Amino acid sequence: MNSRYFLLIAVSIFLALIMALMPLPFSFDPFRPDWVLLVLMYWALAVPHRLNIGTAWVVGLLIDLATGSPLGINSLTYSICIFVTVSNFQKIRNFSIWQQAILVGLFLTLYHLMQFWLNHFLMDVYFNPQYLWPVVTGMLSWPWIFLLLRKYRRHFRIR
Amino acid sequence: MKLMFGRTISLQLRLFVAVVLSVMLIVGDRYTQGGTTVRTSLNTLVSPLLYLANLPYEVFSLGAKSLHTRDQLLTENEALKKKQLLQSEQLQQYQFLSKENQKLRALLGSSAKQSNRKIIAQVLSVHSNPYSHQVVINRGTIDGISEGQAVVDEMGVVGQLTKVGSTTSRVLLMTDTTHATPVRILRNDVRTVVEGIGKINSVKLSHVPHSLDVRIGDVLVTSGLGGTFPEGYPVAVVTEINRDEGRPFAQVYAEPIAQLDRIRLLVILWRNQQETISNE
Numbered sequence: 001m002n003s004r005y006f007l008l009i010a011v012s013i014f015l016a017l018i019m020a021l022m023p024l025p026f027s028f029d030p031f032r033p034d035w036v037l038l039v040l041m042y043w044a045l046a047v048p049h050r051l052n053i054g055t056a057w058v059v060g061l062l063i064d065l066a067t068g069s070p071l072g073i074n075s076l077t078y079s080i081c082i083f084v085t086v087s088n089f090q091k092i093r094n095f096s097i098w099q100q101a102i103l104v105g106l107f108l109t110l111y112h113l114m115q116f117w118l119n120h121f122l123m124d125v126y127f128n129p130q131y132l133w134p135v136v137t138g139m140l141s142w143p144w145i146f147l148l149l150r151k152y153r154r155h156f157r158i159r
Numbered sequence: 160m161k162l163m164f165g166r167t168i169s170l171q172l173r174l175f176v177a178v179v180l181s182v183m184l185i186v187g188d189r190y191t192q193g194g195t196t197v198r199t200s201l202n203t204l205v206s207p208l209l210y211l212a213n214l215p216y217e218v219f220s221l222g223a224k225s226l227h228t229r230d231q232l233l234t235e236n237e238a239l240k241k242k243q244l245l246q247s248e249q250l251q252q253y254q255f256l257s258k259e260n261q262k263l264r265a266l267l268g269s270s271a272k273q274s275n276r277k278i279i280a281q282v283l284s285v286h287s288n289p290y291s292h293q294v295v296i297n298r299g300t301i302d303g304i305s306e307g308q309a310v311v312d313e314m315g316v317v318g319q320l321t322k323v324g325s326t327t328s329r330v331l332l333m334t335d336t337t338h339a340t341p342v343r344i345l346r347n348d349v350r351t352v353v354e355g356i357g358k359i360n361s362v363k364l365s366h367v368p369h370s371l372d373v374r375i376g377d378v379l380v381t382s383g384l385g386g387t388f389p390e391g392y393p394v395a396v397v398t399e400i401n402r403d404e405g406r407p408f409a410q411v412y413a414e415p416i417a418q419l420d421r422i423r424l425l426v427i428l429w430r431n432q433q434e435t436i437s438n439e
Contacts, residue, residue: 021212023284026420032286053173057180066205068295068322068329069288072184079177087170119290122189124336125357131289 005050008156012039012149013059021066030130033138035145036063037081037111041104042149044085045092047158056082070122077114081107097143105139199300202324209295209327213283275389276429278302280310282422283327292332292359293318296425299326307387309428315393315416316340316381317425332419333394334359342379342394347372350382353395353413359420362395364411369402373411389428 016035024032036059043051060078064071084107085092092103112132119125152158280296287293298304300323310317310330318332333340334355340362343350349372353362367373377397383390395413402409 017208018212021208021285023213023216023286029286030289053170053177057177060181061184062205062208065201066208067286067288068293069290070185071188071201072181075184076178076181079174079181083170083174083177116290118185119288122185123291125290 030133031137033141045089048086048089053079073118081111101139101142104142108135108138206327212285216284278427280425292335293329299324309388312417317417341382341384343382345378367409367411369409
């Protein structure tokens, strides 16, 4: 039965990957939420014994390869974000959806600041407040992702 | 549900291992050469993902194409025919000039210029790292390309190849902060270097002395130094010169000639080499 759960979770992460890579009109592109990280966070909250830092690391590496960023940057930041989420999963589960959304926003801010810092260190990029738009859109899309994935999880009885 | 007990490895240890592995990857990626088998296979691993993500765009553009009206197609055809006529006229001139140039070079005793191999590539529209300027193309090691080759479009220089996989690869645009292009000013042959500043419509000339003869509107073409870009491809047009004597160098900005935010078809060039003369 273990492989069934693994497959179902992998399908959701795969769909998130496709959405993260899909072309968007030029003016919408800065607002794209971090779909993959949000989905990983959901699974880390719901089934922390199945999806953990190791998975986050591998998925982060895939994102690095697919978006052409220096290897290891997303692995590192995803691992840290999922670590923070998993180590507090029992507290976060008890919050209401909007409180969760605010917390997720905090984690996303942490993610984007670490991303920027690493990229600044490796490639000399300069800070642009535009880089933080995905935090806002990610926060706003968390309730929908949460409800959708909860339905998915309950329908397939992923435990 | 056994969530609290029976966890084999502690979270802290997992995080520690992940961080160590990531740092090793970052350092390894930074300080090793590209084009190795490991990297090519890693890049190949995500190629299907990129093609899949590009699929909706392809479907939409196919739909848009099939909705063209007859009139639109006829007008477009007419315009293209006119353009082709003009260009073939220029081509006749070009053949004559290139013959003449070869004769003159032979008279001067300097080496003859060879035309080099080239291949056309299409841009896959997928999302890339927001901190760098790059695009994905549908060519890879299967087509014989390799890292560091120059990429141009019908207007001018676009960038060079990085992260080559077997069926996809990435083009680092010349506006990226990590990219620099050796150029010379077409008007007076002064050599300089153009570097990206992370803006899609602006590049900067690096280390320009105040006394350098450069004017607004000057065309910059590749100088062929550095070995990546063949000589003579247009790169950028000078748009802004700020000769502030208080600064060590003059601030000169230029606008890329290729329209880097709307590229679709690209040409990949091979370096000038004896064994790759075979045109076509």
